[in-house]
Amino acid sequence: MTKVATRDAYGQALAQLGAENKDIVVLDADLAKSTKTIDFAKVFPERFFDMGIAEQNLMGTAAGLAAVGKIPFASTFAMFAVGRAFEQVRNSIAYPKLNVKIAATHAGVTVGEDGGSHQTVEDIALMRAVPNMTVIVPSDGPETAAAVRWAATHQGPVYLRLGRLAVPVLHGDDYQFVPGKAETLRSGSDVTIIATGLMVSVALEAAEALAAKGIQATVLNMPTIKPIDRDAIVAAVAATGCVVTAEEHSVIGGLGSAVAEVMVEAAPAPMVRVGLQDCFGESGKPAELLAKFGLTAERIAAAAQQVIARKG
Amino acid sequence: MVDEKMQECLARQAKQIRRHVIAMTQAAGSGHPGGSLSAAEIVSALFFAEMRIDPQNPAWPERDRFILSKGHAAPVLYAALAERGFFDVAELVNLRKTGHFLQGHPDMKKVPGVDMSTGSLGQGVSAAVGMALGLRLDGKDARVFALLGDGELQEGQVWEAAMAAGHYGLDNLTIFIDDNGLQIDGPVEQVMNCRPIEDKFRAFGWNVLTIDGHSLPAIMDALATAKATKGRPTCIVAQTVKGKGVSFMENQVGWHGNAPNAEQAATAMTELG
Ligand SMILES: Cc1ncc(C[n+]2csc(CCOP(=O)(O)OP(=O)(O)O)c2C)c(N)n1
Ligand SMILES: [Mg+2]
Numbered sequence: 031m032t033k034v035a036t037r038d039a040y041g042q043a044l045a046q047l048g049a050e051n052k053d054i055v056v057l058d059a060d061l062a063k064s065t066k067t068i069d070f071a072k073v074f075p076e077r078f079f080d081m082g083i084a085e086q087n088l089m090g091t092a093a094g095l096a097a098v099g100k101i102p103f104a105s106t107f108a109m110f111a112v113g114r115a116f117e118q119v120r121n122s123i124a125y126p127k128l129n130v131k132i133a134a135t136h137a138g139v140t141v142g143e144d145g146g147s148h149q150t151v152e153d154i155a156l157m158r159a160v161p162n163m164t165v166i167v168p169s170d171g172p173e174t175a176a177a178v179r180w181a182a183t184h185q186g187p188v189y190l191r192l193g194r195l196a197v198p199v200l201h202g203d204d205y206q207f208v209p210g211k212a213e214t215l216r217s218g219s220d221v222t223i224i225a226t227g228l229m230v231s232v233a234l235e236a237a238e239a240l241a242a243k244g245i246q247a248t249v250l251n252m253p254t255i256k257p258i259d260r261d262a263i264v265a266a267v268a269a270t271g272c273v274v275t276a277e278e279h280s281v282i283g284g285l286g287s288a289v290a291e292v293m294v295e296a297a298p299a300p301m302v303r304v305g306l307q308d309c310f311g312e313s314g315k316p317a318e319l320l321a322k323f324g325l326t327a328e329r330i331a332a333a334a335q336q337v338i339a340r341k342g
Numbered sequence: 343m344v345d346e347k348m349q350e351c352l353a354r355q356a357k358q359i360r361r362h363v364i365a366m367t368q369a370a371g372s373g374h375p376g377g378s379l380s381a382a383e384i385v386s387a388l389f390f391a392e393m394r395i396d397p398q399n400p401a402w403p404e405r406d407r408f409i410l411s412k413g414h415a416a417p418v419l420y421a422a423l424a425e426r427g428f429f430d431v432a433e434l435v436n437l438r439k440t441g442h443f444l445q446g447h448p449d450m451k452k453v454p455g456v457d458m459s460t461g462s463l464g465q466g467v468s469a470a471v472g473m474a475l476g477l478r479l480d481g482k483d484a485r486v487f488a489l490l491g492d493g494e495l496q497e498g499q500v501w502e503a504a505m506a507a508g509h510y511g512l513d514n515l516t517i518f519i520d521d522n523g524l525q526i527d528g529p530v531e532q533v534m535n536c537r538p539i540e541d542k543f544r545a546f547g548w549n550v551l552t553i554d555g556h557s558l559p560a561i562m563d564a565l566a567t568a569k570a571t572k573g574r575p576t577c578i579v580a581q582t583v584k585g586k587g588v589s590f591m592e593n594q595v596g597w598h599g600n601a602p603n604a605e606q607a608a609t610a611m612t613e614l615g
Contacts, residue, residue: 090469095472097407098480121461122459
């Protein structure tokens with residue numbers, strides 16, 4: 031299976047979009063080669079601004095560019111975009127609803143060897159809590175390209191969570207990203223697995239393994255964490271009666287929390303959240319870290335069997 | 343040099359702005375009179391002489407931009423905007439009231455003429471950098487002005503922005519530092535000294551001028567120099583008196599964020615004339 035990092039898809043999509051829309055400008059904070067905004071910078075140097083290692087000013091400058099009609103994509107590692115510059119994102123971008131796209135790469139533990147200081151596991155929680163912010167976590171390259179394209183046409187702040195690691199390509203190049211909508215990748219009546227980001231392909235693996243045991247799972251890809259697709263969650267609970275969520279993020283505040291909020295209010299049912307259990311990441315190879323933190327098909331399958339057992 | 347008639351007009355506006363600041367904060371029962379009063383001449387010169395703006399068309403793309411980076415001085419900005427015709431002067435007394443549009447800190451979504459939402463110190467100046475970059479990219483000759491506090495300079499983000507403006511040679515950007523010497527906890531030099539201000543901006547590649555921030559001819563001259571300066575941004579360090587124009591407020595830390603009561607406001611109005 032072909033693998034592509036979502037950051038690579040981002041760089042390529044940006045370079046393409048830049049040719050189509052002259053209002054697109056790109057800002058980075060000394061990480062253009064890593065975030066892949068270099069792909070845009072090479073073709074449109076006059077519309078690329080390296081702001082140096084100064085993330086607060088990166089976000090504020092992006093806000094100013096948006097205020098005069100530009101469509102800024104501001105990139106750095108997710109840790110710094112959301113962590114270092116949280117208040118700038120909140121007060122200079124989201125509060126005035128300025129048209130800034132925060133495309134943050136190197137999210138989650140699959141950053142790998144750089145370790146816990148660079149592996150944000152709380153960025154979805156932070157961005158989801160901010161009014162006016164749309165939060166998107168693409169599962170693969172084509173979904174990233176489509177989401178970037180959509181973000182450029184959407185008026186308002188968007189947080190795009192991207193990864194360093196090459197991940198399986200699940201979608202075709204003609205894939206249409208529908209904001210705020212879950213995508214049904216597989217249908218089954220025993221359990222629903224809702225996943226986001228790189229955990230979507232892992233969830234599909236888990237569904238295969240469950241099928242081999244005679245358990246039929248529905249698998250939903252949830253690329254938009256906010257606004258979350260309430261209808262899809264309620265329908266899935268009605269069809270299967272139990273839910274497992276899977277994300278490369280803390281179970282506090284991320285996809286699992288977003289789904290739980292909907293279920294508590296609209297469709298109570300047994301549920302297990304697979305993700306980081308209130309802990310930081312650490313150094314290691316991405317695959318080893320995914321295994322260590324239980325971000326695996328085996329863990330999802332086990333969780334599925336647990337929730338099925340709890341059904342009334 | 344500005345002619346005498348213009349100077350008189352700007353001085354009259356500065357006085358009117360000060361009167362509004364007192365009336366608004368008194369009506370609101372809260373707000374920031376000290377740092378509003380120190381900036382009355384600067385704001386008057388910008389809104390009634392220097393800036394290319396159109397109150398009938400606040401979103402005019404070719405307009406000059408003003409960012410009140412020291413957003414707590416919202417009363418001085420609202421007073422100028424109302425006097426300039428962006429909205430009804432009668433709205434000023436609704437400052438900070440539920441359901442009214444004049445928010446405690448400038449809100450670009452709610453107040454016509456406000457170009458950037460501010461209030462969290464250090465952030466407005468970065469937005470000014472972004473606007474200056476974007477306007478230049480579009481080949482527009484519109485200019486960007488920002489007003490910062492001297493205490494605000496303690497925010498690291500200000501220096502990130504100063505570095506970026508110098509690096510990109512943003513000659514369409516002019517900032518004022520309202521150098522009134524006071525912040526909340528006391529004199530800036532005692533709380534966290536940031537002097538010399540001039541050398542720091544110069545070191546980042548700025549054109550720097552120091553003036554008497556209550557002298558309208560000095561402000562207008564400095565603005566003319568800023569406009570004529572090419573290849574680098576200009577920083578005007580305006581030496582001012584916090585609470586200027588109201589004797590019991592002048593140089594008093596306590597009037598940073600306290601509103602006058604009716605009696606104090608009446609005294610202030612008499613003094614302002
Ligand atoms: C980021 C941030 N921290 C703290 C405050 C609270 N605050 C409001 S005004 C002020 C003092 C500002 O002093 P200065 O910049 O000198 O303003 P001025 O004297 O002109 O009023 C402080 C600390 C704030 N608004 N933003
Ligand atoms: Mg001060």
